[in-house]
Amino acid sequence: MLAFVLKKFAQLFVTTLGVVTLVFFTLRLIPGDAASAMAGDSLSGEALERLREQMGLTQPLMTQYATYLKSLLVLDFGQTITTGLSVYDLMKSALPITLLIALSTIVITVVAAIPLGTLAAFMAHKGRKGLDNLITGTAMVLDLMPSFWTGLVFLLFFSLTLRWFPASGDVDMSDPFSVLHRLALPVLVLAVTQIATMARITRTAVLEVLGEDYIRTARSLGWSELRVLFRHALKNAALPIVTVIGLSFGSLLNGTVIVEFIFNIPGIGSLLVNGINSRDYQMVQNLIIFYALIFVTINFATDIIYRKLDPRVTF
Amino acid sequence: MTYAKSITDTILDVRDLHTHFFTDTGIVKAVNGVSFELRRGERMAIVGESGSGKSAMAMSLIRLLAHPGRVVEGEVWLEGQNLGSMTEKDLNGIRGSAVGTIFQDPMSSLDPVMRVSDQMIPPIARHLRLKPKEAREMAVGWLDKVGIPDAARRIDAYPFEMSGGMRQRVMIAMALSCNPRLIIADEPTTALDVTIQAQIVELLRRLTSETGTAMLFITHDLGLVSRFARTVAVMYAGRIVEIGPTASVFRKPRHPYTQSLLRTIPRISGESRERLLQIPGFPPDMKRPVVGCAFKDRCPAAHARCLEETPEAQRRGPDHAAACFLPNGLDDAPVAVAAVAHRTADEERPWRSLPRQDVLEINNLTRHFVGQSLLPWVKPPTVRAVNGVSLRVRRGETLGIVGESGCGKSTIARMLLGLDEPTSGEIFIQGTGQMVFQDPSSSFNPKMKVADIIEEPLVVQKRGTREERAGKVRSLILQVGLDPSYLDRFPNQLSGGQRQRVAVARALALNPSVVVADEPTSALDVSVRAQIVNLLCDLKEELGVSFVFISHDLSTVRYVSDWIAVMYLGEVVEYGPAEQVFQTPAHPYTRALLDAVPVLDPEAEAEREIRVISGELPSPMNIPPGCAFASRCPKVTPLCRDEKPALVQRRPQRQEACHHAG
Numbered sequence: 001m002l003a004f005v006l007k008k009f010a011q012l013f014v015t016t017l018g019v020v021t022l023v024f025f026t027l028r029l030i031p032g033d034a035a036s037a038m039a040g041d042s043l044s045g046e047a048l049e050r051l052r053e054q055m056g057l058t059q060p061l062m063t064q065y066a067t068y069l070k071s072l073l074v075l076d077f078g079q080t081i082t083t084g085l086s087v088y089d090l091m092k093s094a095l096p097i098t099l100l101i102a103l104s105t106i107v108i109t110v111v112a113a114i115p116l117g118t119l120a121a122f123m124a125h126k127g128r129k130g131l132d133n134l135i136t137g138t139a140m141v142l143d144l145m146p147s148f149w150t151g152l153v154f155l156l157f158f159s160l161t162l163r164w165f166p167a168s169g170d171v172d173m174s175d176p177f178s179v180l181h182r183l184a185l186p187v188l189v190l191a192v193t194q195i196a197t198m199a200r201i202t203r204t205a206v207l208e209v210l211g212e213d214y215i216r217t218a219r220s221l222g223w224s225e226l227r228v229l230f231r232h233a234l235k236n237a238a239l240p241i242v243t244v245i246g247l248s249f250g251s252l253l254n255g256t257v258i259v260e261f262i263f264n265i266p267g268i269g270s271l272l273v274n275g276i277n278s279r280d281y282q283m284v285q286n287l288i289i290f291y292a293l294i295f296v297t298i299n300f301a302t303d304i305i306y307r308k309l310d311p312r313v314t315f
Numbered sequence: 316m317t318y319a320k321s322i323t324d325t326i327l328d329v330r331d332l333h334t335h336f337f338t339d340t341g342i343v344k345a346v347n348g349v350s351f352e353l354r355r356g357e358r359m360a361i362v363g364e365s366g367s368g369k370s371a372m373a374m375s376l377i378r379l380l381a382h383p384g385r386v387v388e389g390e391v392w393l394e395g396q397n398l399g400s401m402t403e404k405d406l407n408g409i410r411g412s413a414v415g416t417i418f419q420d421p422m423s424s425l426d427p428v429m430r431v432s433d434q435m436i437p438p439i440a441r442h443l444r445l446k447p448k449e450a451r452e453m454a455v456g457w458l459d460k461v462g463i464p465d466a467a468r469r470i471d472a473y474p475f476e477m478s479g480g481m482r483q484r485v486m487i488a489m490a491l492s493c494n495p496r497l498i499i500a501d502e503p504t505t506a507l508d509v510t511i512q513a514q515i516v517e518l519l520r521r522l523t524s525e526t527g528t529a530m531l532f533i534t535h536d537l538g539l540v541s542r543f544a545r546t547v548a549v550m551y552a553g554r555i556v557e558i559g560p561t562a563s564v565f566r567k568p569r570h571p572y573t574q575s576l577l578r579t580i581p582r583i584s585g586e587s588r589e590r591l592l593q594i595p596g597f598p599p600d601m602k603r604p605v606v607g608c609a610f611k612d613r614c615p616a617a618h619a620r621c622l623e624e625t626p627e628a629q630r631r632g633p634d635h636a637a638a639c640f641l642p643n644g645l646d647d648a649p650v651a652v653a654a655v656a657h658r659t660a661d662e663e664r665p666w667r668s669l670p671r672q673d674v675l676e677i678n679n680l681t682r683h684f685v686g687q688s689l690l691p692w693v694k695p696p697t698v699r700a701v702n703g704v705s706l707r708v709r710r711g712e713t714l715g716i717v718g719e720s721g722c723g724k725s726t727i728a729r730m731l732l733g734l735d736e737p738t739s740g741e742i743f744i745q746g747t748g749q750m751v752f753q754d755p756s757s758s759f760n761p762k763m764k765v766a767d768i769i770e771e772p773l774v775v776q777k778r779g780t781r782e783e784r785a786g787k788v789r790s791l792i793l794q795v796g797l798d799p800s801y802l803d804r805f806p807n808q809l810s811g812g813q814r815q816r817v818a819v820a821r822a823l824a825l826n827p828s829v830v831v832a833d834e835p836t837s838a839l840d841v842s843v844r845a846q847i848v849n850l851l852c853d854l855k856e857e858l859g860v861s862f863v864f865i866s867h868d869l870s871t872v873r874y875v876s877d878w879i880a881v882m883y884l885g886e887v888v889e890y891g892p893a894e895q896v897f898q899t900p901a902h903p904y905t906r907a908l909l910d911a912v913p914v915l916d917p918e919a920e921a922e923r924e925i926r927v928i929s930g931e932l933p934s935p936m937n938i939p940p941g942c943a944f945a946s947r948c949p950k951v952t953p954l955c956r957d958e959k960p961a962l963v964q965r966r967p968q969r970q971e972a973c974h975h976a977g
Contacts, residue, residue: 127382213423222411
């Protein structure tokens with residue numbers, strides 16, 4: 001197990017280095033450079049040259065690369081080009097909000113979707129189609145709604161019509177009530193789609209496992225249907241479910257960008273949108289690396305959990 | 316023996332059991348009124364072909380049927396309790412405790428993500444009300460009893476870390492661990508190799524007689540019945556058509572179905588080369604109501620009464636009953652049942668005038684599969700599947716290759732057809748080689764009609780015009796004994812036997828000189844198996860095609876083959892004329908294989924001294940330096956471990972690789 005974790009960690013390290021390198025050189029391939037982007041049309045050739053020197057852009061490429069790696073290691077992300085604020089500080093204040101949204105969505109999804117999907121599978125296996133069709137049908141419909149659309153509908157209904165939740169405003173992370181009040185709706189919007197997807201995946205996975213021989217063996221040993229369902233079926237179905245949770249984190253990050261924009265929440269997603277709109281290279285570059293890191297870490301965690309769940313996994 | 320019916324003696328009493336499957340396309344009446352009794356400590360076999368309802372019946376006893384199956388009628392009394400009227404909760408106290416169950420496929424019957432200990436200990440703790448520690452000790456004790464080496468450590472292994480035979484031992488230990496009064500074993504050895512099968516059967520026999528556990532043994536293998544069971548019930552179309560003491564049923568079967576079944580099997584002991592009896596037709600469609608006797612359409616002795624009335628079980632002797640109007644079944648038939656026709660071997664065939672030369676020659680063939688090494692300086696794991704095999708096949712002769720799984724026989728087949736490249740060695744084929752695969756359903760494209768399937772090789776090789784090809788396809792399908800109307804059907808509209816006939820027709824399309832048949836009959840039921848075996852023998856006679864017949868079914872191999880090559884771990888250990896090899900096996904492995912196969916005579920089985928070889932096949936990744944068989948051989952000496960015996964000829968036509976042969 002330890003060897004497995006170490007091997008996976010080595011892979012994680014190599015992948016991260018790859019991403020960081022790729023981002024660095026891709027940005028250098030773009031016509032023009034950070035200095036001219038920063039200056040826009042305002043500076044003359046000489047002033048631009050001075051700015052370049054200031055930013056270290058006149059040094060050889062490899063030296064720039066080394067400096068860049070070193071600054072990443074010490075978490076020095078530099079300043080935004082447009083406002084001159086520390087990127088690190090901006091991310092530090094935005095990150096908890098986005099993470100809170102993403103994690104609560106995942107938790108709510110898992111808590112709701114796995115029992116629902118398992119129940120649907122159990123009913124389908126027993127040939128009681130009514131409840132199964134209801135769950136599967138609803139999930140299908142919800143799954144097809146894009147989150148920018150559900151986001152707007154929820155905003156219209158819960159905030160503007162019912163006035164239960166505010167449509168915009170600050171998020172004070174020190175006040176739990178304000179956090180709940182402000183973030184409940186975006187989380188709900190994201191969770192609806194996620195629950196629908198995951199309930200369907202869970203149903204398929206559990207239903208397939210319920211037809212396996214070892215399920216019959218467990219029944220033949222005198223275990224109740226419930227125990228067989230949760231101890232044997234769900235445990236074996238967990239592999240595809242964990243895979244989907246890992247993958248759905250990706251679509252979830254997409255989703256946070258959208259809901260943060262719709263609900264005007266100052267999270268990482270908003271930073272990204274603003275950074276792109278104002279052509280803030282420094283900001284966007286760091287955010288890309290950050291998103292990539294999250295993906296790689298999630299994959300790492302999925303692999304470890306995979307191995308924990310299924311001892312046959314050796315890759 | 317008196318027909319004892321005292322309550323104390325009867326452990327299981329099944330009365331008029333009916334089980335139906337309520338599928339979307341109709342109600343499948345799988346079990347239609349099965350009644351029988353099982354006495355304490357008795358071993359009863361339920362035999363029947365696939366679809367006869369034997370498994371559905373067994374699963375109905377403890378209501379382990381999956382949706383849409385349901386017991387619709389009948390009673391199941393176990394020690395005075397009616398299981399049929401019990402709640403699920405009460406029944407869960409019986410399952411795994413009073414009734415243990417063993418399933419067919421050990422590879423899929425254990426939970427893959429749980430340790431053996433986690434699957435085995437909790438049921439013991441629950442049913443016997445033991446503390447986890449005591450339950451663990453007990454579990455280890457049982458694993459030890461079923462022959463798992465180092466049980467105290469192995470109990471924490473995962474199923475995937477064990478071989479199929481070991482897993483089946485674990486299943487047996489689980490089934491026996493709560494002191495059941497009844498064991499239901501559903502084809503417990505079907506998925507295993509013959510030597511492992513013999514070990515498992517021996518183990519079950521010993522443990523059930525030690526513990527006095529009664530056993531219901533579901534199988535399609537009549538040989539196993541004769542070795543193992545004291546009573547036998549033959550099922551057909553969801554009913555028991557004959558039941559009685561094994562000795563009496565095998566000596567004088569009374570029901571036409573039992574009688575036919577026993578004649579469709581080539582005898583491993585028999586030297587006669589008579590044509591195998593075939594049962595014509597198919598079992599009835601269980602979705603339709605059966606009027607009269609279910610076997611009437613396939614029964615040569617059927618008469619007017621059989622068409623209208625369903626025969627009830629009638630007494631034929633002590634404890635022996637058969638559901639037929641004729642007391643002696645086929646023997647009472649007004650018309651003499653077509654006598655078994657002798658093969659027309661003497662008839663003149665054009666190919667016989669051709670010289671009897673070798674059409675296939677294999678010289679020193681090897682195939683090593685090199686794996687991937689994690690680290691560049693570590694030697695990659697190598698599976699040595701085939702290790703220097705030399706064989707030849709003459710025109711119009713059949714070479715049978717036998718051996719357990721992993722002995723390299725299928726790898727040779729693949730190389731013969733160029734589907735795999737040999738690592739070294741040569742293959743010479745005069746003419747072309749074609750293949751017949753094991754599973755006829757998965758080797759066809761389901762979207763192609765039978766005509767297209769048979770024509771395909773001709774199209775690929777660009778032979779003839781469209782009309783010529785159509786004519787050839789017609790003559791091929793007639794040659795394999797199917798009506799040309801089948802040409803317009805799709806593979807899923809054919810039965811297993813018909814599909815295998817189509818596979819043979821396709822293999823013959825290019826007039827091959829050699830047909831390689833890899834386990835062509837092992838996916839088929841016994842009655843259908845006889846049809847295919849007869850077909851292959853006929854084709855050999857008519858066309859002079861040579862066959863390489865690869866199988867683990869020794870009696871079939873003996874029946875079809877002229878020459879036999881016995882393989883072990885990628886090597887030929889014995890080679891010779893089929894009859895001689897079977898009658899006087901020289902290599903200890905050949906002898907062990909033959910010992911492992913039960914004969915169809917319960918009395919001979921009882922007297923036979925069965926030397927079951929212990930242990931399992933060593934890994935082909937790690938072949939021992941001396942004789943490959945040394946680890947399991949009863950005659951092993953230090954010489955065997957050091958020096959590899961060569962395949963040498965000591966007697967005319969016979970070769971064996973053993974230091975102690977001859």
